Amino acid sequence: MRLVSFRHPGYGEQVGIWIAEEHVLSLAAVALSAYRRGQIGHTEWRLRLAQNRMEFWLRDSRRLLETAQEALELWQADPELTGELLFPLRSVRLLPPVPRPPAFRDFYAFEAHVRAARARRGLQVPPEWYEIPVFYFSNHEAICGPGDAIVRPPYTRALDYELELGAVLGWPLQNASPEEAEGAILGFTILNDWSARDLQRREMAVGLGPSKSKDFATSIGPCLVTADALRDRRRGRGRYDLLMRAYVNGRLLSEGNAADMHYDFGELLSWASQAVRLSPGTLIGSGTVGSGCLLELGAPETLPWLQPGDEVVLEIERLGRLQNRIVDSPA
Numbered sequence: 001m002r003l004v005s006f007r008h009p010g011y012g013e014q015v016g017i018w019i020a021e022e023h024v025l026s027l028a029a030v031a032l033s034a035y036r037r038g039q040i041g042h043t044e045w046r047l048r049l050a051q052n053r054m055e056f057w058l059r060d061s062r063r064l065l066e067t068a069q070e071a072l073e074l075w076q077a078d079p080e081l082t083g084e085l086l087f088p089l090r091s092v093r094l095l096p097p098v099p100r101p102p103a104f105r106d107f108y109a110f111e112a113h114v115r116a117a118r119a120r121r122g123l124q125v126p127p128e129w130y131e132i133p134v135f136y137f138s139n140h141e142a143i144c145g146p147g148d149a150i151v152r153p154p155y156t157r158a159l160d161y162e163l164e165l166g167a168v169l170g171w172p173l174q175n176a177s178p179e180e181a182e183g184a185i186l187g188f189t190i191l192n193d194w195s196a197r198d199l200q201r202r203e204m205a206v207g208l209g210p211s212k213s214k215d216f217a218t219s220i221g222p223c224l225v226t227a228d229a230l231r232d233r234r235r236g237r238g239r240y241d242l243l244m245r246a247y248v249n250g251r252l253l254s255e256g257n258a259a260d261m262h263y264d265f266g267e268l269l270s271w272a273s274q275a276v277r278l279s280p281g282t283l284i285g286s287g288t289v290g291s292g293c294l295l296e297l298g299a300p301e302t303l304p305w306l307q308p309g310d311e312v313v314l315e316i317e318r319l320g321r322l323q324n325r326i327v328d329s330p331a
Contacts, residue, residue: 112290
């Protein structure tokens with residue numbers, strides 16, 4: 001199932017299901033159907049419509065999945081019952097599937113990326129990388145969605161994309177085993193960890209970071225594909241066989257596979273949960289797939305850094321296509 005957050009001119013922000021390729025169905029269709037059958041009153045119907053936000057549903061992810069399935073079955077059985085809340089995709093604006101995650105941890109799980117990125121600085125992979133899955137905290141208040149313009153910060157002239165697989169927690173975790181941690185994943189999305197490489201070099205030289213070089217934007221979307229929908233692509237615990245690609249201005253630059261992660265998502269989340277509570281809605285990044293950024297590909301010697309006007313498209317099998325365009329910061 002493909003869950004989306006979107007904004008409609010008449011109904012505001014909503015959560016729904018992406019149906020076929022051209023429509024989204026609001027989960028409020030279930031409440032609308034109940035209202036029309038006389039099972040709930042008008043006040044309750046309007047309340048449920050107003051509460052159709054992802055942060056509300058994440059209080060009870062099991063109910064979210066059950067309601068999404070019920071909405072889908074309603075549409076399949078009698079489109080007239082849901083027609084008012086079935087919208088052409090062109091009539092809504094897709095938002096990040098989780099517009100306001102409570103936290104965002106980004107890991108460093110692909111050995112090919114670690115090896116290539118560190119080689120650019122004349123460094124080897126440290127032995128500690130093979131001992132623990134490291135991550136940094138990024139800005140959960142700077143989440144962008146599909147089609148959003150990405151403002152190039154005024155402090156960088158070395159803007160880069162990073163092709164990653166993102167996971168969203170559906171249930172709380174604390175001191176979890178890898179198996180328990182994998183079971184708490186609600187779904188997966190495409191993630192672009194935008195990076196200011198010139199500032200990142202300076203931060204890393206100090207020995208603390210990355211921080212401000214990754215603080216300004218992270219894109220996720222276009223949807224959240226539930227974990228059960230990817231069961232046929234699962235290759236052992238927490239690892240998925242999904243082709244990943246990145247394009248700049250229509251040119252294919254990066255290609256890899258999510259199955260190449262050294263650490264699987266169960267291990268990532270288990271480690272993150274030790275001695276702390278992870279809340280539902282927490283966003284987890286895999287780290288960049290091998291070849292998944294301009295830095296690895298030799299920029300700026302072989303390729304230019306991203307410039308205003310450039311279009312970046314990330315694709316992951318079964319998850320869709322995440323497109324953003326770069327714009328310059330206001331004068």
